[in-house]
Amino acid sequence: MKPSLMTSILAAVFVVWPGGVCAGEIISVDAAGGGDFTSIQAAIDSAANGDEIVVAPGTYDEAITFYGKAVRLRSSGGPAITTIDGTGHYHVVRCVSYENRDTILEGFTITGGNANGSVDPDAFGGGILIIDSSPRVTGCIFTANAAIGYGGGGCTLKTAARL
Structure with missing residues (x-):
């Protein structure tokens, strides 16, 4: 085979191969209304595996559940200016549906x-x-969370996850 034909075939395989190098959609969240969604949970609900959800700075008064989705959820401004406030909920973030290392939570204050x-x-x-x-949890600050059992900040049960 000619090198250019081989290169074309390999490129086509990577484009259509499940779990290959293709990136998903980028979904934006902005509480002020400048994104695709104003709620993080609504963005997770609409996301497909491989998507990236980028959250604008602000405070998001909600609790979130990943529902087994392999998505990257990250703040655009970091934990000092992007907060998920789950006041009134048992858990601010829930990963209870066999999420794996492709589920990423990055750059939030969780409170x-x-x-x-x-x-x-x-x-x-x-x-x-x-x-x-x-899941992978990176660059997050856990503060002012409580539990009557174990792990006010976080608790892992039957898992290999490290917090």
């Missing part, structure tokens, strides 16, 4: 979780609850 439930797992992991999952 306000209060795992004060009377049954498992609602008594564990106020900031983040991870069960049967192993």
Whole structure:
């Protein structure tokens, strides 16, 4: 085969191969209304595996669940100016649907979780609850979260995840 034909074939394989090098969509979140969504959870709900969700600076009053999606959720401004405030919820972030290392949470302050439930797992992991999952959590600050069981900041159960 000619080198140019071989290069074309290899390029085509990488483009159509599942889990290959193709990047997903970039979805933007801005509480002020300048993005695709104003809520992080709405962006996660609409995302497909491989998508990247970029969150503008601000405070997002919500709790989020990844629902097994392999997405990268990152702030554009870092944890000093981008906060997920889960006040009124047991857990601010939940990874309980077999998320793996392709699920990424990056650059947020996580606050306000209060795992004060009377049954498992609602008594564990106020900031983040991870069960049967192993997401990557990087560059995040966990503060002012509580739990009556274990892990006010975060709790991992039956997993290899490290916080």
